[in-house]
Amino acid sequence: MSQLSHHDDNNEDYPLVIKTENANTVLQLLRAINFSEMATVIGSPEGLRVVVEEGKCIQASAFLQSQMFQEYHSQDDVVTFKINLNVLVECLNIFGGSSLPGVAPSLKMCYGGYGSPLSLVLEEASVLTDCNIRTQEADDTLEFNFCNTSVVNKIVMRSECLRDIFSEFDYNCCGVPVLEILTSPDPPYFRLSTISNMSTSDTDIPKDSDMIETFSCTKTMRQRYKLALLRPSIKPLTIAQKVLLRTDERGILCLQFMVKMEDNHICFVEFFCCPEEEEEIE
Amino acid sequence: MKCTIPGSNIKVFGRAIHSLARIGEELYVEPYPTGVYFRAVNSSRSAFASFHFGSRFFAHYNDGSGGQQSAAGEEAVKCKVSMKACLNVFKSLVTLVRSVERSKLFLDGEEAKLGIQFICKYGIVKSYNLPFIECETLHAAYDKTSCTNYIKSQAQVLSKAVINFQSNQEEVTLCVSSNKIVIRTFVDDVPDPGKAIHTELTLEAGEFDSYNIPDDCEVTFCLKELRAILAFAEPINLSVASYFTEPGNPIIFAVDNHPMFESTFVLATMAPKSNTQASRNKATDKHTSKPGNGQRSSASPSCSQAASWMKTPMPSTSGLKQANSSTVRRSEQITNISNRFDESRARLSSPHNSSTRGNHNPQLGNGSARHLSTQPVTHTNNVNASQLEISLPNLDVVNKVTEEEDVIPGTPPSKRAKFFFRRCFESTFDPTTVPGHDRILASDSDDDS
Amino acid sequence: MKFRGKMVDITCIKQFSNIVSTVARLSKICVLRITKEHVYFIIHESGAVESSPGLWAELDQGHFFNEFHVEGVSQEDNQIFLELEPDKLSKTLNSFKTAQPAPRSLKVKLTRKHSPCLTLEVELPSLSVHARTVVHDVPVTLIPRRQWHVYQEPEMPQFDSSVYLPPLRQIKHVVDRMKTLSQHITFSANRRGTLIISVSTDVVDVSTHFKNLSVPVWGDDNDTGGTHSATVDIKKLGLLLQGSQINPTKVICNIVANRMVHMFLLHDDVTLQYFLPAATNT
Numbered sequence A: 001m002s003q004l005s006h007h008d009d010n011n012e013d014y015p016l017v018i019k020t021e022n023a024n025t026v027l028q029l030l031r032a033i034n035f036s037e038m039a040t041v042i043g044s045p046e047g048l049r050v051v052v053e054e055g056k057c058i059q060a061s062a063f064l065q066s067q068m069f070q071e072y073h074s075q076d077d078v079v080t081f082k083i084n085l086n087v088l089v090e091c092l093n094i095f096g097g098s099s100l101p102g103v104a105p106s107l108k109m110c111y112g113g114y115g116s117p118l119s120l121v122l123e124e125a126s127v128l129t130d131c132n133i134r135t136q137e138a139d140d141t142l143e144f145n146f147c148n149t150s151v152v153n154k155i156v157m158r159s160e161c162l163r164d165i166f167s168e169f170d171y172n173c174c175g176v177p178v179l180e181i182l183t184s185p186d187p188p189y190f191r192l193s194t195i196s197n198m199s200t201s202d203t204d205i206p207k208d209s210d211m212i213e214t215f216s217c218t219k220t221m222r223q224r225y226k227l228a229l230l231r232p233s234i235k236p237l238t239i240a241q242k243v244l245l246r247t248d249e250r251g252i253l254c255l256q257f258m259v260k261m262e263d264n265h266i267c268f269v270e271f272f273c274c275p276e277e278e279e280e281i282e
Numbered sequence B: 001m002k003c004t005i006p007g008s009n010i011k012v013f014g015r016a017i018h019s020l021a022r023i024g025e026e027l028y029v030e031p032y033p034t035g036v037y038f039r040a041v042n043s044s045r046s047a048f049a050s051f052h053f054g055s056r057f058f059a060h061y062n063d064g065s066g067g068q069q070s071a072a073g074e075e076a077v078k079c080k081v082s083m084k085a086c087l088n089v090f091k092s093l094v095t096l097v098r099s100v101e102r103s104k105l106f107l108d109g110e111e112a113k114l115g116i117q118f119i120c121k122y123g124i125v126k127s128y129n130l131p132f133i134e135c136e137t138l139h140a141a142y143d144k145t146s147c148t149n150y151i152k153s154q155a156q157v158l159s160k161a162v163i164n165f166q167s168n169q170e171e172v173t174l175c176v177s178s179n180k181i182v183i184r185t186f187v188d189d190v191p192d193p194g195k196a197i198h199t200e201l202t203l204e205a206g207e208f209d210s211y212n213i214p215d216d217c218e219v220t221f222c223l224k225e226l227r228a229i230l231a232f233a234e235p236i237n238l239s240v241a242s243y244f245t246e247p248g249n250p251i252i253f254a255v256d257n258h259p260m261f262e263s264t265f266v267l268a269t270m271a272p273k274s275n276t277q278a279s280r281n282k283a284t285d286k287h288t289s290k291p292g293n294g295q296r297s298s299a300s301p302s303c304s305q306a307a308s309w310m311k312t313p314m315p316s317t318s319g320l321k322q323a324n325s326s327t328v329r330r331s332e333q334i335t336n337i338s339n340r341f342d343e344s345r346a347r348l349s350s351p352h353n354s355s356t357r358g359n360h361n362p363q364l365g366n367g368s369a370r371h372l373s374t375q376p377v378t379h380t381n382n383v384n385a386s387q388l389e390i391s392l393p394n395l396d397v398v399n400k401v402t403e404e405e406d407v408i409p410g411t412p413p414s415k416r417a418k419f420f421f422r423r424c425f426e427s428t429f430d431p432t433t434v435p436g437h438d439r440i441l442a443s444d445s446d447d448d449s
Numbered sequence C: 001m002k003f004r005g006k007m008v009d010i011t012c013i014k015q016f017s018n019i020v021s022t023v024a025r026l027s028k029i030c031v032l033r034i035t036k037e038h039v040y041f042i043i044h045e046s047g048a049v050e051s052s053p054g055l056w057a058e059l060d061q062g063h064f065f066n067e068f069h070v071e072g073v074s075q076e077d078n079q080i081f082l083e084l085e086p087d088k089l090s091k092t093l094n095s096f097k098t099a100q101p102a103p104r105s106l107k108v109k110l111t112r113k114h115s116p117c118l119t120l121e122v123e124l125p126s127l128s129v130h131a132r133t134v135v136h137d138v139p140v141t142l143i144p145r146r147q148w149h150v151y152q153e154p155e156m157p158q159f160d161s162s163v164y165l166p167p168l169r170q171i172k173h174v175v176d177r178m179k180t181l182s183q184h185i186t187f188s189a190n191r192r193g194t195l196i197i198s199v200s201t202d203v204v205d206v207s208t209h210f211k212n213l214s215v216p217v218w219g220d221d222n223d224t225g226g227t228h229s230a231t232v233d234i235k236k237l238g239l240l241l242q243g244s245q246i247n248p249t250k251v252i253c254n255i256v257a258n259r260m261v262h263m264f265l266l267h268d269d270v271t272l273q274y275f276l277p278a279a280t281n282t
Helices: A008-013 A023-032 A085-092 A159-168 A227-239 B007-021 B083-089 B093-099 B155-162 B223-236 B273-281 B301-310 B318-322 B325-333 B337-349 B369-373 B415-420 C010-026 C086-094 C145-151 C168-179 C234-242
Strands: A016-020 A038-044 A047-054 A058-065 A071-074 A079-084 A106-111 A118-124 A127-133 A151-158 A178-183 A190-195 A200-205 A212-217 A221-226 A242-248 A253-260 A266-273 B002-006 B026-032 B035-041 B047-054 B060-062 B079-082 B100-108 B113-120 B125-131 B149-154 B171-176 B180-186 B198-204 B210-212 B217-222 B239-244 B251-257 B261-267 C002-007 C030-034 C038-043 C055-060 C067-071 C080-084 C105-112 C116-124 C132-139 C161-164 C184-189 C195-200 C204-210 C228-233 C250-256 C260-266 C270-277
Touching (some): A016 A023, A023 A085, A023 A106, A058 A227, A079 A085, A085 A118, A085 A127, A085 C204, A178 A227, A178 A242, A227 A266, B002 B007, B007 B035, B007 B047, B007 B093, B007 B100, B007 B261, B026 B083, B047 B223, B079 B083, B083 B125, B093 B113, B149 B155, B155 B223, B155 B239, B171 B223, B223 B251, B223 B261, C002 C010, C010 C086, C010 C234, C010 C270, C080 C086, C080 C116, C086 C116, C184 C250, C228 C234, C228 C250, C228 C260, C234 C270
Antiparallel strands (some): A016 A071, A038 A079, A058 A266, A106 A118, A151 A212, A178 A190, A190 A200, A200 B125, A242 A253, A253 A266, B002 B060, B002 B100, B026 B079, B035 B047, B100 B113, B149 B210, B171 B180, B198 C132, C002 C067, C002 C105, C030 C080, C055 C270, C105 C116, C184 C195, C195 C204, C250 C260
């Protein structure tokens, strides 16, 4: 059993020490990318990046910048470790959401370096919870090399619109449903089509729709993705206000979600998805 | 067919789809000049649901039959589509109400698809294409006006009453008398009847808007299906009328909101126990089997008939697996399209099959499909009668079942055979139990081939 | 043997219903014991700690019932013991929780229909002059007198630590999260008002500390000053806490070191005692 830990006196010794008055902001961001059990945490002086991947074809990252914390101490070296994200989310949520609005537990997170656990201390209404979560050696994360110069089409829109559309897809229909995304300077401009054994559907969003803030498409891009791979994007779409949708020459989809936290701080979550192989379909 | 549903009516329409989805796995879409029917039937053929939306329900409606300009015999395309696919389109009523301004539906006979389009806020347009499964229609033979018992109440009264029954309660018995109704759980051959909860609810006649019960009566039917129509009617504060006569005859629940829409649910009721043996033993005309073929008084007389018809030895338990005893008794009551399938194929593939004789069930029609479809229905002057013009299946679309599959001795019948010849596994259909059986709509044609 | 009781107060009916739900969650079978003064729900687990029952709920009959009449086996033994499936009873009472107008009265009777039953007759408001009545027959089994000794009132265990729990809602949140992390949960307390709830696995250690809790005064001098713990099955505890609709006035938690956690939920007219044996393999 862990003893009550008071790390205040040796902050400088720890590779990573983070304090915040509101654990819920961290909880909300990490929950949004929790579609897989394990996550890689990369800590640098700029902040924390938490990465979740699945099947080598999708990747989500949440960026927790150092500015969003009351205190952020990081040594110069980048620290990285792998951790069970399900467990981390449960620990952050130990007080089960606030009973009163505006009341949230405070959080202190420490990482002692290679091999040590991630230690959390959460406190709400003078009840204290102490957690030590085992860490593992980090695997390499996928590098999508998505640079701005190769971006072909770019759309910024209100995320609730895309969330509604993605939530309505039938993920459970038979066969392996596919989502085709068409972005084009010509009509229909922006079309999301699902193709499955039982039916097909098209959702068309005109470029001058109120839901679209920026529409910049240089050429017609039509790309297919396994519908199931896009399902994890629903959670970040739910907490975000805006989403930036980009495709590059290779057809990789990049969604960047802009999330405004309770304290008006802006955080970003990024999502990459690899396209399906091209097939000859009528 | 082409029609447009205004935004204000989408919720009701969506609820109708949800309601139909609780009954069957396939949605039948049947447009006519005055409006369109959406129908479903359950797999055991003991529940039939029909929603009719009149042309006034729509902002724009055209059934596609071309009206007066059409050549003789041309009529609107009718079809059936996957219920699951359709339900998915109308899955979230809340979202639809919030974002859809209007909806367009159309049937494309050439491409064999049902198209649904939602014109939403912010210029967004959603289109769905549901391919036809078949081009066929669905009918049930029932007649509200010939029912002797009639009660009508606010849907709320009934739904608040059924809430007192367990959600997994299969069947209930409605016992009506001159001053009250008692709804009671029906506990049939559950594993341990002594262990089940028995529930009984009493509703006084005063709770009903109309109450016309000339004789005491008890009918047993499936509660789940009643819940489906109540789920539709209650949110819009409509009344539900019930028509029934006696056990063994269907009970009809109807919601009427003329001319916009109306809905009818026809549920089979359990035949009274004493009569079941009698109807089974009657050597009446069997459209799918040889008459007079040694009726065994075993638990599965239907299987022996099926066996003789199929000319293959059949494992005796195969038929019983399909339906429990109550469903077997009830499914006889609703005549429908699969019935006609069996019959037509029976004629096509089994030369030994007896031809039906004089007083056979008129709704079953006969082999020459095309011939009948042009005949208008003139069977009754009663506006409320349910019988519609007969339109027979497009036989081209029907899957042909080859006899070879079933000739191997000892092999259990193939799945498809089980589906198409389902009625062979059920107890003898007695055409005289169907209301209106004595009315001949089309006389027997002699030619079988 | 006869039993007949009538409740007319909707709060009492709901409270009764909540108690039955809790019992139903904890066990498939329970014993209903009816005496002149009380109604008891007993869950007896064979092989339980020191032959104590799993659950002992004691209801003050006078608070719940307006009319109450019991005729037991004999004049001296004016009691009735029935065995039933609480889930069945709970289901019939559940219909009050849904959005229908509150029942006017609830009658509970021992009857013999096709077999012995506990019959519930509910009078519901209706549109007509007469009330709408629903009758539910819940099958029961009569327990013969020779088995009554099994279901006697449990003795208060010789506990080592005792403390008043904080609001059950708080404990419930913590336990619910810990449920996802481990199969067993440890309760540690001293006689000074400190309670620690914790889980410990290969992946994570989590402990929640409650301080300055009230301490019940038992009048014995068993205060060793030390902290005592017992580790119990977390699922069972979770089931008990799920019914926080019970909202007890106070809950006492007694710990018999390494043997048992005993919870004593006190309301004005109902007391529930729950005995959680220590898990055999921690």
